């Protein structure tokens with residue numbers, strides 16, 4: 292997020308210095324390499340560097356003397372109890388405090404409600420909370436076409452500086468106080484997560500009542516009050532934001548002795564999705580022990596090599612635990628996945644991964660998989676079964692290639708629902 296934002300600001304004509312503390316990442320950036328997969332970002336960074344507007348350092352004090360604004364874009368990963376760990380933000384604040392007064396301090400990291408006001412009390416200059424809404428995989432596009440800009444501050448002059456900065460992007464601006472801005476960020480991610488769990492729940496019901504969930508989503512989405520987005524059922528939401536932010540919001544609520552039942556259910560449905568997916572596969576294959584399963588897609592979504600909280604990895608891990616051999620492929624996330632789950636067999640070619648498989652699982656919605664030669668896949672597998680965990684919409688093509696296809700919402704046959712599948716309802 293920090294790098295996309297910095298390179299985007301450079302494109303708007305600003306001189307930006309990025310402070311990176313990880314020596315390996317700094318080395319890569321200084322040599323013109325972006326150390327992760329994000330479409331269009333390498334080009335944007337290269338242009339900005341060549342134009343002399345973007346540079347990299349590990350020294351905030353050295354970078355900041357001439358800067359009029361300091362943006363804090365460090366991570367706020369989850370602590371074991373779900374609470375957001377703001378220690379990296381605290382470190383940046385402390386460094387900014389030592390720089391003295393005179394510049395605007397803007398927090399872009401997702402921070403618990405109340406953080407910005409606390410930071411304001413420690414810094415001599417004005418402080419703003421300005422959440423970021425970039426998505427991985429489309430971050431560059433999102434930077435240039437934001438749906439909105441949220442500016443949370445108690446200092447009107449500071450808000451005016453940021454409004455001017457974002458004006459070229461032409462997005463609606465929401466000016467508010469810091470706690471409201473912080474809550475807009477959490478509530479937005481929690482709502483997106485709710486939409487996904489909602490449609491997953493509907494898909495689960497569709498499996499029993501004979502309704503087609505993709506047509507249900509289409510029919511719902513045409514109502515502008517509902518909208519067509521985030522209604523694709525599958526193995527659930529993952530990544531470094533939606534699950535983490537939902538848990539952090541729940542933790543904040545718990546501090547006030549609140550019990551947000553809907554948000555708790557969103558997480559429980561999300562966890563159940565993965566379990567149901569593996570249970571269903573187990574029934575289809577009449578057991579998983581010693582079966583060979585090909586997993587296509589390991590990243591938490593297409594367009595990224597990020598496997599943090601990836602539902603695909605969670606499914607793969609469960610398959611291993613139940614005795615399956617797992618042969619895995621991903622166009623970008625193989626290395627990242629191998630670091631966290633070395634027990635899978637990894638293949639650089641999808642056709643190799645599917646060879647000899649009793650089932651092929653689509654677990655990340657990479658467009659590459661839609662374009663596969665599925666007849667060739669059919670020749671290589673042991674059993675022609677595809678279980679689509681992402682509602683890719685290619686079932687007709689798969690069926691034409693001779694596959695049995697099971698996707699979210701496909702009618703359940705052959706077993707009565709187990710009690711544990713609906714335990715969250717009770």
Ligand code: UGA
Pocket residue numbers: 401423424425426427428480483487520521522523524525526527528529530531532533591592
């Ligand atoms: C999310 C938000 O969409 C961004 O606006 C926000 O800035 C970002 O978190 C953040 O807080 O930094 P991101 O985590 O990149 O962005 O990914 P999303 O596109 O939101 O997808 C999250 C997960 O939901 C993925 O695992 C995706 O596969 C899943 N999903 C999404 C579904 O299962 N079904 C859908 O219909 C949509």
